[in-house]
Amino acid sequence: MAILIAGGGIGGLTAALALAHQGLEAQVFEQATAFEEIGAGLQISPNSARVLQALGLEKPLRPYVVLPEAAQIRHWRHGKTIAETPLGAAAQAKYGAPYYHIHRADLMRVLAEAAERSPKISLHLGAPVDAISQSPSGVSLSTSHARYEGEALIGADGLYSRVRNHLWGEQAPRFTGNVAWRALVPREKLPADWMARKANVWWGPGKHFVHYDVRGGDLVNCVCVVEKSGWQLESWTHRGEASELAADFAGWHGDIQQLLAAADPDSLFKWALFDRPPMRQWGKGRISLLGDACHPMLPFMAQGSAMAIEDGAVLAKCLVGARDIAAALQRYEAMRKPRTNFVQNLSRRNARVFHLRGVARFMRNQIAPWAGQRAMDRLYAYDAFTPSGD
Numbered sequence: 001m002a003i004l005i006a007g008g009g010i011g012g013l014t015a016a017l018a019l020a021h022q023g024l025e026a027q028v029f030e031q032a033t034a035f036e037e038i039g040a041g042l043q044i045s046p047n048s049a050r051v052l053q054a055l056g057l058e059k060p061l062r063p064y065v066v067l068p069e070a071a072q073i074r075h076w077r078h079g080k081t082i083a084e085t086p087l088g089a090a091a092q093a094k095y096g097a098p099y100y101h102i103h104r105a106d107l108m109r110v111l112a113e114a115a116e117r118s119p120k121i122s123l124h125l126g127a128p129v130d131a132i133s134q135s136p137s138g139v140s141l142s143t144s145h146a147r148y149e150g151e152a153l154i155g156a157d158g159l160y161s162r163v164r165n166h167l168w169g170e171q172a173p174r175f176t177g178n179v180a181w182r183a184l185v186p187r188e189k190l191p192a193d194w195m196a197r198k199a200n201v202w203w204g205p206g207k208h209f210v211h212y213d214v215r216g217g218d219l220v221n222c223v224c225v226v227e228k229s230g231w232q233l234e235s236w237t238h239r240g241e242a243s244e245l246a247a248d249f250a251g252w253h254g255d256i257q258q259l260l261a262a263a264d265p266d267s268l269f270k271w272a273l274f275d276r277p278p279m280r281q282w283g284k285g286r287i288s289l290l291g292d293a294c295h296p297m298l299p300f301m302a303q304g305s306a307m308a309i310e311d312g313a314v315l316a317k318c319l320v321g322a323r324d325i326a327a328a329l330q331r332y333e334a335m336r337k338p339r340t341n342f343v344q345n346l347s348r349r350n351a352r353v354f355h356l357r358g359v360a361r362f363m364r365n366q367i368a369p370w371a372g373q374r375a376m377d378r379l380y381a382y383d384a385f386t387p388s389g390d
């Protein structure tokens with residue numbers, strides 16, 4: 001019997017590919033009628049690029065990815081560099097895997113095409129997972145038109161996970177007081193000498209601005225986060241007003257003004273950032289969780305997708321050859337939870353650090369060039385395929 005996966009996002013599809021890579025069968029149930037090709041840029045750090053490469057996706061990803069030369073933090077008003085970390089060849093040499101920037105739609109397409117090609121994976125689209133049950137010998141789930149049985153069920157169904165609710169009851173996520181904007185800027189609309197390929201983060205009081213190249217360098221992806229109350233719509237498809245975005249970043253450096261002026265108005269979206277605290281326990285018996293379903297995180301470490309990708313690799317490693325499925329899922333959870341708790345907590349902490357004001361901001365800028373390197377090394381050097389995983 002196959003492993004059943006609820007949710008065909010980045011986490012669910014990677015898990016299916018990782019299971020197939022280990023010779024196991026997977027069935028993916030996605031509520032949407034097509035794999036979502038919405039969203040914007042994603043940072044795929046070496047810890048997750050290593051997994052994608054091991055799954056044979058380096059070549060199909062190549063036309064879409066950008067390899068940034070460095071990550072740079074700049075001052076919101078005068079643009080002075082606060083800290084810079086080399087990436088590119090340096091990241092490859094240090095961590096044994098590249099640092100990629102990619103459009104979410106491009107990554108989704110590559111994952112979905114690889115899953116469609118795999119004889120070990122069955123994909124069910126337009127199949128929202130509804131009723132769920134388990135017994136000592138297996139699991140079953142129902143969609144609107146059929147019932148399926150399997151060895152185990154993995155809830156990779158995102159922030160509002162149906163599987164998580166089934167296991168632990170419904171609990172609303174928490175609004176973090178931050179609203180995120182995203183926009184895409186065609187590179188041809190920027191001056192020819194527009195800054196080098198870097199992951200750029202601009203720190204300002206109560207807000208920050210991130211931009212980097214995607215789609216092979218044809219587009220600049222912008223994500224900006226602003227502390228705001230009174231607007232709490234969590235949707236990836238809610239359009240934002242250019243005038244509101246411009247007002248949010250009035251007085252910021254000229255490079256930011258140039259980006260905002262060149263942004264494609266049709267690519268402008270706004271969503272409220274929600275999160276949940278780390279869970280005490282993810283799974284029960286033959287059912288467990290993966291990705292945003294068990295550790296949704298703020299985008300302040302750019303690790304949401306990376307953690308979901310790592311989860312899939314570790315899950316497959318634990319399930320291959322397992323006689324006791326419940327014990328294998330417990331092992332998976334024990335291997336993953338300390339790391340995802342660490343990243344969830346770091347993302348929450350960065351939500352404060354990025355937006356500091358006054359003296360605290362001054363102190364932060366002094367230590368920024370060397371602070372955080374150990375945490376980054378711990379994050380990026382992780383190899384999900386080694387026996388211990390950490």
Ligand SMILES: Cc1cc2nc3c(=O)[nH]c(=O)nc-3n(C[C@H](O)[C@H](O)[C@H](O)COP(=O)(O)OP(=O)(O)OC[C@H]3O[C@@H](n4cnc5c(N)ncnc54)[C@H](O)[C@@H]3O)c2cc1C
Nearest residue numbers: 007009010011031039040128129157158162291292304305
């Ligand atoms: C549409 C969308 C756009 C995004 N864009 C960005 C972005 O631009 N930048 C960024 O950093 N992060 C983005 N994210 C978040 C990022 O992709 C996730 O944090 C990360 O990849 C974790 O992935 P996941 O697979 O765990 O969850 P998700 O990406 O949320 O995927 C969950 C999947 O489960 C499906 N699902 C939910 N309930 C059910 C059910 N009952 N039955 C069957 N299927 C179900 C959903 O339709 C979805 O496809 C986006 C997420 C989504 C859903």
